[in-house]
Amino acid sequence: MTPRDTIAAIATAAGAAGVGIVRLSGPGCRAIGATLLGRPPEPRHAHYLRFRDDDGDVVDDGLMLFFPGPQSYTGEDVLELQGHGSPLLLARLLRRCLGLGARHARPGEFTERAFLEGRLDLAQAEAVADLVSAGSEAALRAARRSLDGEFSRRVDAVVEGLVALRVWIEAALDFPEEEVDFLAAPELQARLRGVAGDLDRLRADAGRGKRLLDGLHVVIAGAPNAGKSSLLNALAGEERAIVTDIAGTTRDLLRERIMVDGIELTLVDTAGLREAPDQIEREGIRRARGELERADLVLAVLDDQANAGPRLDLPAGVPVLWLHNKSDLSGAPVHAERHDDGEHLWLSARTREGLDALRRRLREAAGQGEGSQGAFSARARHLEAMDRAAVILAQAAKQLHHGAGELAAEELRRAQDALGEITGRVDADALLGRIFADFCIGK
Numbered sequence: 318m319t320p321r322d323t324i325a326a327i328a329t330a331a332g333a334a335g336v337g338i339v340r341l342s343g344p345g346c347r348a349i350g351a352t353l354l355g356r357p358p359e360p361r362h363a364h365y366l367r368f369r370d371d372d373g374d375v376v377d378d379g380l381m382l383f384f385p386g387p388q389s390y391t392g393e394d395v396l397e398l399q400g401h402g403s404p405l406l407l408a409r410l411l412r413r414c415l416g417l418g419a420r421h422a423r424p425g426e427f428t429e430r431a432f433l434e435g436r437l438d439l440a441q442a443e444a445v446a447d448l449v450s451a452g453s454e455a456a457l458r459a460a461r462r463s464l465d466g467e468f469s470r471r472v473d474a475v476v477e478g479l480v481a482l483r484v485w486i487e488a489a490l491d492f493p494e495e496e497v498d499f500l501a502a503p504e505l506q507a508r509l510r511g512v513a514g515d516l517d518r519l520r521a522d523a524g525r526g527k528r529l530l531d532g533l534h535v536v537i538a539g540a541p542n543a544g545k546s547s548l549l550n551a552l553a554g555e556e557r558a559i560v561t562d563i564a565g566t567t568r569d570l571l572r573e574r575i576m577v578d579g580i581e582l583t584l585v586d587t588a589g590l591r592e593a594p595d596q597i598e599r600e601g602i603r604r605a606r607g608e609l610e611r612a613d614l615v616l617a618v619l620d621d622q623a624n625a626g627p628r629l630d631l632p633a634g635v636p637v638l639w640l641h642n643k644s645d646l647s648g649a650p651v652h653a654e655r656h657d658d659g660e661h662l663w664l665s666a667r668t669r670e671g672l673d674a675l676r677r678r679l680r681e682a683a684g685q686g687e688g689s690q691g692a693f694s695a696r697a698r699h700l701e702a703m704d705r706a707a708v709i710l711a712q713a714a715k716q717l718h719h720g721a722g723e724l725a726a727e728e729l730r731r732a733q734d735a736l737g738e739i740t741g742r743v744d745a746d747a748l749l750g751r752i753f754a755d756f757c758i759g760k
């Protein structure tokens with residue numbers, strides 16, 4: 318292990334605040350602390366002191382905390398200088414530390430060191446960032462769970478299942494006279510299906526976790542003049558989009574981050590879908606279609622007076638909520654109906670009647686309902702790794718079926734590596750040790 322240098326940064330947000338913290342990590346912490354305090358700092362003790370420049374001028378008064386490694390956030394020696402939350406003061410305090418031999422930390426470097434020291438795995442380190450940037454209570458809870466290792470434990474459980482399978486297969490290969498029977502054993506096939514099922518469930522839960530973090534991507538679509546832009550404005554609570562009674566008003570995509578009862582979501586207003594007369598509008602419609610492909614939820618806006626207008630042609634597989642707008646004109650009462658093509662709501666963007674019911678649906682769709690219980694945060698990177706592992710597992714099942722044990726074992730190892738990328742620790746050896754401990758091949 319090469320000795321690391323000592324890093325320093327202002328750990329608190331930019332801007333004036335009650336208190337601000339300069340944090341250091343690395344082997345120089347003890348000496349820098351001793352220089353500033355005039356004696357070695359006691360471990361985990363709050364020292365009150367005056368922070369001074371190298372020429373003795375008082376910069377600030379504040380607290381010093383020294384955490385000797387490995388009992389610290391990074392696992393290295395950590396020093397914290399807690400001063401008043403003035404950006405100018407904190408910059409001076411930081412400069413003083415740099416003068417004493419520390420260097421400026423790169424973004425994420427403290428958490429990176431915590432990972433390198435084995436204090437956190439990769440998924441947990443990512444959860445630290447997700448926790449800090451969470452835009453909703455549910456996202457916060459999910460990031461908390463990932464930081465506590467719930468996601469990592471689920472990944473490890475699947476990896477453990479894979480390793481156990483591989484050990485079986487490899488054992489079978491070592492006894493060639495019994496190999497064929499052993500590989501074809503229904504129990505082995507069933508176990509492989511079991512692991513694949515666990516992976517599927519983990520993938521689904523992680524997908525939910527990702528949606529919680531990213532916020533729901535909601536696209537408003539419909540015929541021209543149906544009231545799409547009016548709906549965006551009503552939900553945003555501000556006149557963001559231009560509304561006129563001219564069909565074809567909206568051309569560009571208009572994105573709004575909105576809060577619905579404390580949940581953040583992205584709403585996208587789009588050009589009305591029709592055979593457009595001009596080139597600009599046609600481009601707008603092309604963009605609208607592209608956006609629909611990426612939607613988590615489509616709000617399909619219909620003008621409730623225009624009985625059964627032309628069918629909207631929406632991409633398959635995207636959840637749709639049908640909104641019968643302008644109910645104030647059609648006279649239809651505000652209500653909901655469930656049809657074969659999904660749920661239909663009657664509302665009025667103008668009078669705002671029915672908007673609360675829509676907000677409730679959005680809230681449910683964002684996973685803030687019952688569904689978010691027990692969710693953990695996850696990222697696209699994690700989902701991609703699980704997708705790869707699932708494809709490889711399907712391949713392994715085929716090979717096992719054909720009695721190609723050697724190849725199946727190799728695929729299982731690749732699936733394991735793919736999942737290992739999530740936590741960043743492919744400690745197969747440790748797992749193998751644990752599994753071999755209660756594997757009675759030698760008996």
Ligand SMILES: Nc1nc2c(c(=O)[nH]1)N(C=O)[C@@H](CNc1ccc(C(=O)N[C@@H](CCC(=O)O)C(=O)O)cc1)CN2
Pocket residue numbers: 338340384387388389390397
């Ligand atoms: N002042 C301050 N507050 C902070 C942090 C920090 O770095 N400084 N954190 C930074 O993100 C978070 C807390 N994370 C931390 C995680 C572990 C340890 C730590 O010292 N762990 C030791 C001791 C455990 C114990 O005494 O029970 C250990 O695990 O061995 C400290 C902070 C949030 N609040």
Ligand SMILES: Nc1nc2c(ncn2[C@@H]2O[C@H](COP(=O)(O)OP(=O)(O)OP(=O)(O)O)[C@@H](O)[C@H]2O)c(=O)[nH]1
Pocket residue numbers: 539540541542543544545546547548559560561562563564565566567568587588589590642643644645646664665666667668
């Ligand atoms: N009475 C009534 N009028 C509405 C309602 N919603 C929208 N309108 C009116 O319908 C017209 C079209 O509204 P927009 O919000 O611009 O419709 P749009 O779907 O965005 O139209 P394009 O951008 O052209 O595709 C405007 O005159 C709105 O004031 C509603 O709920 N009730």
Ligand SMILES: [Mg+2]
Pocket residue numbers: 545546547558559560566567586587589
């Ligand atoms: Mg519009």
